[in-house]
Every structure is written in structure tokens, then in C-alpha cells.
Amino acid sequence: MTARYEVYAIKYAHHERRASQNFLDGKPADPHDGPMPLDYFVWLLRGEGREVVVDSGFSAAMAAKRGRAHIRCPAEGLRILGCDVSKVKDVVITHLHYDHVGNFELFPSATFHLQDLEMRYATGRHMAEARHAGAYEVEDVVGLVRRVYAGRVRFHDGDGDLGGGISLHHIGGHTMGLQVVRVPTRRGWLVLASDASHFYANMEQVRPFPIVWSVPDMVQGYARLAELAESKAHIIPGHDPLVLERYPAPAEGMKGIVARLD
Numbered sequence: 001m002t003a004r005y006e007v008y009a010i011k012y013a014h015h016e017r018r019a020s021q022n023f024l025d026g027k028p029a030d031p032h033d034g035p036m037p038l039d040y041f042v043w044l045l046r047g048e049g050r051e052v053v054v055d056s057g058f059s060a061a062m063a064a065k066r067g068r069a070h071i072r073c074p075a076e077g078l079r080i081l082g083c084d085v086s087k088v089k090d091v092v093i094t095h096l097h098y099d100h101v102g103n104f105e106l107f108p109s110a111t112f113h114l115q116d117l118e119m120r121y122a123t124g125r126h127m128a129e130a131r132h133a134g135a136y137e138v139e140d141v142v143g144l145v146r147r148v149y150a151g152r153v154r155f156h157d158g159d160g161d162l163g164g165g166i167s168l169h170h171i172g173g174h175t176m177g178l179q180v181v182r183v184p185t186r187r188g189w190l191v192l193a194s195d196a197s198h199f200y201a202n203m204e205q206v207r208p209f210p211i212v213w214s215v216p217d218m219v220q221g222y223a224r225l226a227e228l229a230e231s232k233a234h235i236i237p238g239h240d241p242l243v244l245e246r247y248p249a250p251a252e253g254m255k256g257i258v259a260r261l262d
């Protein structure tokens with residue numbers, strides 16, 4: 001491992017919900033049920049003379065439609081770190097759920113990286129069922145299809161190589177084609193799990209999030225995350241507000257917005 005990347009989580013939205021809504025086996029009547037909000041992030045990798053963005057987030061209009069609290073445009077969040085989003089060449093899309101994809105026009109120079117299986121899932125037979133389609137937005141999916149025809153999507157099948165030490169790994173479970181990102185940092189191999197584990201608690205307690213394509217794949221995915229990362233402390237869940245508590249802000253003014261993960 002010679003390359004070393006800086007890795008940042010940037011919060012752009014928030015949603016209040018209860019713990020029972022975050023676990024497949026969650027019961028609202030449980031006396032332990034309580035608030036367990038979700039944060040929404042995009043991530044930035046910086047090093048080796050390049051910047052890679054992981055997920056493109058949703059817009060204020062989508063937040064209003066979905067009843068989420070939009071805090072800032074994801075691009076504005078990236079700009080806080082000095083990232084010129086119009087020049088970013090690689091955007092990894094972990095999966096095509098509405099909170100991870102969209103905002104294509106903000107990234108006019110980017111190639112979008114996606115798993116074959118995720119496109120198959122998002123455009124195939126299962127989308128006729130609300131249970132599976134609910135977290136997808138057809139216009140986001142169509143938007144990415146348009147980029148396929150424009151030659152701006154690079155597909156990966158299983159393990160993918162982004163060059164410079166960064167790799168992508170398919171972990172189906174939450175969706176059919178979700179992928180996670182493995183990146184070398186000064187403290188070792190870091191894994192951005194995205195929704196392979198929404199919260200630390202999902203993987204630590206082996207209790208899947210209720211939006212799930214395959215429970216066995218999701219459970220196996222927790223073990224796979226641990227294999228890919230330097231240690232369990234090197235796995236970054238996709239939506240856990242604890243990320244902003246466990247990791248420092250790069251500067252005083254970025255507290256509660258940006259966490260430096262490496």
C-alpha cells in the first residue's frame with residue numbers, strides 16, 4: 001500500500017425516525033424504542049493528484065418530495081472542502097436509491113461507476129413491486145441510463161478497480177447491486193460501506209435494515225466489510241450520525257458538517 005488518500009464524509013441532509021424503523025426485527029411497541037435519526041452523506045477521496053466523489057446525493061426538490069430535511073446541496077458541501085465538482089472525473093454510485101444518485105448536472109466532467117447488477121435491478125422486473133421500487137426514483141434511474149448512452153458510465157462486475165489503489169466491491173443485500181469503496185489511507189484500509197450497513201448497529205448487532213433485497217446477502221455483507229477493512233474501526237456506515245461524533249472535523253467551522261475519516 002503506497003497511495004494514501006484523505007477521506008471525508010459530508011453531511012447534506014437529515015431525517016428523524018425511530019430505532020424500530022431501522023431494523024428488520026424492530027418493534028414499535030418495544031420499550032427500548034426511541035429516536036434514531038438518519039444523516040445523509042456524500043464522501044470525498046483526495047490523493048494521488050485526484051479527487052473521487054462517492055455518491056451524488058439528492059436535491060432540495062427531492063428532499064421536499066420525500067419529507068427529508070435538506071441542509072445543503074451536496075455540491076455545496078464538497079465545495080466547503082475546496083472541491084470543484086465541475087472538474088471531478090470519477091463519481092462512484094454505490095447504488096441507485098434516491099438518496100445516493102441524482103444531481104448529475106452538477107458533475108459535467110464525471111464518469112459514473114456502477115455495478116452491472118444494480119442497473120439490472122433498477123430497470124428490471126422487481127421494480128414493478130413497490131416493496132423494491134420504493135427507494136428508487138425513476139427519473140434518477142433514467143438519468144443514469146442517459147449517461148450510459150453518452151458514454152459516461154463505467155460498469156463494474158463484482159470487484160472493480162478505480163486505479164491508484166482504490167477498489168469497488170459488490171455487496172448485494174440492501175439492493176441487488178450495491179457496491180462499497182475500499183481506499184488506502186494513512187491509518188490503513190478504509191471501507192465506505194454506504195448502505196451495506198446504514199448504522200454501526202446494523203453490522204455490529206447483525207440486524208439488517210428493513211429495506212433489503214436479500215437478508216442472507218446482507219448478513220454475509222457484514223462479514224465481507226470486515227474482511228475488506230483494516231479493522232472494524234475502519235468501516236464507515238452509510239447513514240449513522242455517530243460518524244460526525246467519532247471523527248474530527250477538518251476545521252472548526254466544519255463541525256457537524258464534515259468529518260475526516262482517515
Ligand SMILES: [Zn+2]
Nearest residue numbers: 097099195238
Ligand atoms: Zn441510503
